[in-house]
Amino acid sequence: MVLVVLFPAPHALATTEQAGHLTGQKHHGPTAAQPPRTSRLPARTEQVTVTGANRASALTRPAGQTSFSSERDNFANHVAQSVADMMVTIPGVSFTQGNGPRDTNISIRGSGDRQAWGLKNIQVLEDGFPMTQPDGTARADLIDPHAYAGVDVFEGPASTLYGNYAMNGAINFRTRKGASINGVEVGSDFGSFGMVNNYATLGFGNKRYDLMIFGSDVRGNGFIANSNYNTSTESMRLRVNLTPTDRLILKFVNNVTDAYLPARLSLNQYRANPYQQGCYNAAQAAAGCASVNLLVNGRYGARQAMSPQAAGLGRFDRRTVVGLRWEHDFSPHTTWRNQFTYDQRHIDQPTSPTSYVGPYDSYAVSSDMTNHAQLAGRPLETFAGVNFDYLDFGSQTYNIMPLGGATRGAMSSATYGHQWNLGARFQEDWHVAPNWHVVVGLGGTYSDIGAMETLYSYSATTTSQRAITASRSYFNLAPEGAVMYTPSKDWTLHTRVGTAYGTPSSSNLFITPQGQYGNNTQLKSQTSVGIDLGADWHPSSTLTVQATGFYEFYNNELVSQSAGVNTVGSYTFNAPASQHRGVVLGVEWKPLPTTLPGGRVTLSYTYDNQVYTNYTEVLSNSTLSRSFSRAGNFIPGVIPNFLNARFLYDQPHGPLEGLGGYAEVTWRDAYWLDNANSLKAPGYALLNLELHYNPPTRLGWAHRLHWYFEVQNVANQTYIAGAANVSDSLQTNGQQATTQMLMNSTGSIYAGSPRAYFGGVRVRF
Template sequence: MTDIFPSVRRALGAAAGAAVLACGQAAMAQIAATPPSPRPVPRPERITVTGVARAPATATPAGQTTYGAGRSSFAGQAAQTVADMLVTVPGVSFVAGNGPRDVVVSIRGSGDRQSYGLKNIQVLEDGFPMTQPDGTARSDLIDPHAYDRVDVFQGPASTLYGNYAINGAIDFRTRDGADIHGLELGSDFGSFGMINTYVTLGAGNRAYDLMVFGSDVRSNGFIANSGYATATENARLRVSLTPSDRLVLKFVNNVTDAFLPLRLSLDQYRRNPYQAGCADAAQAAAGCATVNLLVNGRYGATRALSPQQAGLGRFDRRSIVGLRWEHDIDSRTTWRTQFTYDQRHVDQPTSVTSFVGPYNSYAVSSDITNRGRVGATNLTSFAGVNFDYLDFGYQVYNLTPEGGATRGALNSTAYGHQWNLGARFQEDWQFAPRWHAVIGLGGTYSDLGAVETLYSYSARGQARTWVTADRFFFNLAPEAALVYAPASDWTVHTRVGTAYATPATSNLFVTPQGTYGNNTQLKSTTSVGIDLGADWHPSRALRLQATGFYEFYHDELVSQSAGVNSVGSYAFNAPATQHRGVELGAEWAPLHRTLPGARVRLSYTYDNQIYTRYTEILSNSALSRAFDRSGRNIPGVIPNFLNARVLYDQPDGLLEGLGGSVEVTWRSAYWLDNANRLRAPGYGLVNLELHYDPPRRMGWAHRLHGYVEVRNLADATYVAGAANITDVLQANGRQAGAAVLATRTGSIYAGSPRAVFGGVRMRF
């Protein structure tokens, strides 16, 4: 098969570290028989649709819609969070989570309705799983300075990625040591006291490749009680033991120490978005949020305190160690086996309670890929198995008004496990020079078991209640794809994919009232999705990608907040929903002959998600009523997300190495409740950036990189994150309108006001 477009091969080669996901996530290898090209030097960012030739031993999903972002799109600026890496990727959106770098990243709206973490997607880093067996991944441990690129596999993907890949997968790729070839020291600094000091060490040759990264980030935060300090270490070592054997060792560690503000109601946000003057609840300004803590830590009277007085925050640690062995049985067959240990320890006094406990997980997987022939055609076959196990034991304490997150009596405890056993295969057949057909099947058996103990107190003493969860799930995910390249500048792909996501144990123990209790009746979410996409690149100056998707969900898990004084979000199953939309990406050099340093990049996502069958029960103290939500938009999903950049880099002359960009990010308003009565307002932001990379002729100065950046140039006030809220049944039996819902707390985080950042990096 002809190499249709080199940038696609580059994107696929860059994703080679996704070879084995410890939860059994893996995919196809080379579609064509042509030998792989060497790993190219990083080039400007590309937005790519997969489905054609790839390097041996890769494990990305053949025929699945894939977009990516290279290091050039985020390395030269104040890249503080994963949002800075993914803002240019079509189909991806993000909202603010609970903490400094806890960005909630969504593929096609997968997590927009969540208040923390990365949900309904599988997350990889260099092929190792960052998602634990209960479906929880967090972005806190990601410092963009350590990464070379990120690829996003979009749509239902459980055939290859197993449980929780309901909306796809994200593969983060750290930098190669051989590309670094030395030592880099850098520092970013700017508004709100932000300082990020980081160091990267890299070395490599044919026998090994080593990358070691460390950073320390501190900031006072732009919202009251949002200061933080977080340290990250990230390392990867690849060793070639023999010509046919390779080992990959991976290590990640992150410690986060952060104060945490409370989420606001929409009314509070409008009055006081940054929670100024709220430190003392007794003398608080308008629009301040407070938390009601039990005076004796057990029962009875409560006292309202500000987040500062209560000592709300997050004090978490995450440590991951992984080892992969890759063995070439022969020139066409590769066998990979991988083990990963992942510990997430949380200490989170975030509301009326403090949540404390470890989550230890273990994952092992093994797979084999054969790049064979059927007559004159190429056939790539893949088969793999996986097992992952999570054990946890957490305690929840009532907070007292003594300050400093002082713990009172036990509110509840939970001890349990979750494991997933899976198997999968895929066949990728190049049955004609310009055609590929892909079929696959994956399945997972999941076991969730836990016992929750609920404690209640009164003047007469203590009482305990037990809630037991003992659930078993078995899910299958078939898929089929067809890729056609009618000409050298065209590629068209279509795919039917399926996926599933079981409830996590945390979902099973929070009631609709936002208290710990019995919610163990939840079912698995399943989906079927259809993609149709095209990639057109008529010249070096223009590249366009477009994908349309239509997905059908059964028993979709949706969550919503019960307010600031609740212990967490409540999850429920919506019997039938539909997701449909369009993703567009473009890169254009409008004056590539007369002004070769000028480029325009554009990404746009339209995402429309509706309930097609769901009846919600609302209750008050006197009655309950049922409301049909069919045809309503699913709350929390951003319908329109646009990012546009105009960039210029001077390629030669006196000002060679000088460059800059103007960026516009816009997203539309979106619903916050199931009845579609209250919206979070949309916003538009403008960012400016200027950087300088001295050319080689300047000697030692060539080793420097410097930049300055202005974010939110117009100083707009906007909603960066909004948790879904519960509708209200009034005493007259009618649903409350927008005015009442706007007073519901526990929803809104404001985004950053105007901020100025600068940075410098030096290579040795």
């Protein structure tokens, strides 16, 4: 039998708790026909019948799309510093370090591995509210895992339902329900490098309302020079059932990130001094130190090299999101949702020789309808919706002076503009037979980008300016189709053809391949067509296996890479044709259910092979230019193999009931950093150990206390946590730069944490 669920457009996601409170059915937990599961893998599909008046079936995940979930029990019992701790066990997901302690670059099937910061090529939501702004930018800073019940990942091209930028899928983070908290929880995490996180959660709820309020403050010194930080996060979600047919959901998130940043290193610098020790004074710095060259007078002329610490580089940003959704049931079979979200991202980022400052205000509205009917005597679910989002921004860039504290000099540029997207979505999901159902859908988006950048230049006698205008519009369509077949209770087979598109954002249009301000408006939309073929096998209550193969064809793929640490930023280009292919695998196994009932083994593995099939890169020096075909080369920044394996044990009964822990191995393969495939970031394997205790209820008040202790990177390995792609260059003899030359390319590498110890306590009242 088949559970068929529809997932609406990203700006109109119904909360899963809606149907749960109305019907008593929990749609992210076990069903009556299924044994309880603690797996991070999605539940085996079963037939679910929702009865009663004035409700629609739960809208939990896109029909036909490869989906995985991680529930709270996978990350709540340990330090959970960032979104990476929530998602490390999900097949198809990998991550690298961005600019800041919680700026984790999350990748679905390699979509974001090549990013130096933020989340790109995926749509991010929280409780159904959009966390990706209209220009395709999302960041993980505002996510403190302590506030969440789980996360769902929808893999593969997904623009049919999610619109622009859903090139490799979508992520929906689910905050905890107030009813599940039923009181107040306070906790503290503490550990190596001065890390302290104090947090509190309040929650109450019943069938009429559900309220969750969360707040945290985390700070630390960091393990790299100039990486100390202080981040505060507040989150709230309130659901109110106004009538039996009307619900309001109010969402609020606020985050303040105050983080100092080291500079990214070359591979040679990383090998000499991965944690950038002894680098404060650039004139007397130790080997392997990075520096930035700052204009002495902040306008023109002589420059002075300074360390990031002496210069005061960092990120001092604020993000505030407020959303409201109204859900109305016209009948037991038809639900209408209307949603509005306001999102302000204010940046103050002296991250290089220049500092970026400015607000990015966005607004998103959507309306959609879901209907359940019969066609030829078989169930038919229909979804249709429209959405509009608008981004209004104004940012200035200032030269940094070598006076410390990221002192601003003269303005080097100012950019003002907008981007809006108008989209429509449609999907039909028809159960054509008891064990079969077919999904077809179509989505489209019209996008408009308009911006003007003014560049300022200075000399001893004059100040000049140059205005560059960018005005582009794009229209893209995304059809999809899927078939699912469940021949028995142990097997589900599925195949899908999905499509996606992603327009350039305004920030892509003003940095040239030389890494300087200029016109880069020739960029086209990237598009993809992807084929998934997968199977879920659940032969017993002790074993679950899920595997999906994917093959995706990209046209005009948008790829970004760094032109060096002392340039104004990364530049973006179109690769005419490329292919992404691979396999994602998830396994959960209880090897000894009788003699060792608390033992489990989990494994997630991703193989990702991405190559250019048509791309010619032009390299230039001061006297000549040459073209180099990259056809057949691997796309840089993509991790080809990523594996996580956990060996877990939780004592289910007896005097030691509630005591548990795990040993975890994470392996990341080496990957290319440049288009010529001359330079690789080395791979690594890490061992982590964790021990926790949740006292059983029979211990009375002690049951309210939880504690844990863990050791990360037990072997104290030195490894690369994040590496931006580097640019190939042309030597004076007309040959490409050698591997040894590229090893000196700066602006690429952040080291990962050495061995670290963490502990924490949590009390519930």
